[in-house]
Amino acid sequence: MEIIRTENLKKVYQDNGVPVEALKGINLAINRAEHVVIAGPSGSGKTTLLNLLGALDKPTRGKIFFEEKDFSGKTKKELSEFRLKNLGFIFQAYNLIPVLTALENIEFSMMLLGIPEKERHERSMKLLEELEIEDLADKRPGEMSGGQQQRVAVARAIVNNPKLVLADEPTANLDSKTGGKLLDLMERMNADKKITFIFSSHDQKVIERAKRLLILEDGQIVSH
Helix, strand or coil: CEEEEEEEEEEEEEECCEEEEEEEEEEEEEECCCEEEEECCCCCCHHHHHHHHCCCCCCCEEEEEECCEECCCCCHHHHHHHHHHHEEEECCCCCCCCCCCHHHHHHHHHHHCCCCHHHHHHHHHHHHHHCCCHHHCCCCHHHCCHHHHHHHHHHHHHCCCCCEEEEECCCCCCCHHHHHHHHHHHHHHHHHCCCEEEEECCCHHHHHHCCEEEEEECCEEEEC
16 A cells, blocks of 8 residues: 655755755655665755655655645645654754753653553653663763664654654664664564554665665656
8 A cells, every 4th residue: 555655846946046856756655664764865855755755845846645635725724734744854963952851752752642651651662772872861962972873863853653764864874883772673564563664875784674665856856
């Protein structure tokens, strides 16, 4: 069953008044529980595509369907609720809330969903232990290394068991051992919980683990 599909997806940015076509009519269908990696050179449109699939940006033209429902024309409030209930994100910039501890950052989206405090704490601590960062539970982002922040960001993204996780270079700030453990964890969640993963990555280790590889060049899919 398809979880997400695009029809003639286009995105045009303005660069000093000059239109730049970042995506040039992407037609793509991804099934539930797929593990997909989007690869391609810098400037090929990988991050733009992830942002559109994650309802963080709107297409210039075309449509995006999530579980057969078109979300392209939804309001900001509707899109925010949609992301909270269905999606998890792992950003290169981490996007952790600086005034919250690691534990509080991971619990935050569960709090917005009304999940009881005891369950929030148990689920968050279990993930911290799986990622071997339980000692960071009471530390704030400014007290962590980049790699530590990335692992907290990963825990935050998957703690709600979202239907779809979108990750932009998820191993970029991790050493090979930590990156491998992270990929192991996400592969288990893909297999056991049927979470769909879509990564954008240059990392050959990430690419090698993909069940499906999409190659983007100049805003177009050249291999899928």
